[in-house]
Amino acid sequence: MTWKRLCDLTTLRRKGVIRVDTDDGEYLVALIGERVYVADAWCTHQKSDLSLGITEGTRIKCPLHQAVFELTDGSVVEGPSGEPPDSIRPLRTYRAKTEGDDVYADL
Numbered sequence: 001m002t003w004k005r006l007c008d009l010t011t012l013r014r015k016g017v018i019r020v021d022t023d024d025g026e027y028l029v030a031l032i033g034e035r036v037y038v039a040d041a042w043c044t045h046q047k048s049d050l051s052l053g054i055t056e057g058t059r060i061k062c063p064l065h066q067a068v069f070e071l072t073d074g075s076v077v078e079g080p081s082g083e084p085p086d087s088i089r090p091l092r093t094y095r096a097k098t099e100g101d102d103v104y105a106d107l
């Protein structure tokens, strides 16, 4: 378990959803309500950038073929282009926390 600082909360409040590139990988960071969610940045279908997708509650829709992932656990709600959810792998998610203006994930 390694908590790593990903971004500041002020930026996240302004943008809602961002992609953070680190030495360890690329992560989707979303602020929904007052809660931060962190997941791998790339769609498990064809590696589209999920930070460019649309959030619907705690779900995010891929901008390329509209697969829908649940950010609370990474599960697939809808597969790409109307395919069943089990047609693609779930999204990897990470625990997140804030301390002051800093956003951390357990990577």
Ligand code: FES
Residues within 6 Å of the ligand: 043, 044, 045, 046, 047, 048, 062, 063, 064, 065, 066, 067, 079, 080, 081
């Ligand atoms: S790349 Fe995301 S649904 Fe195809």
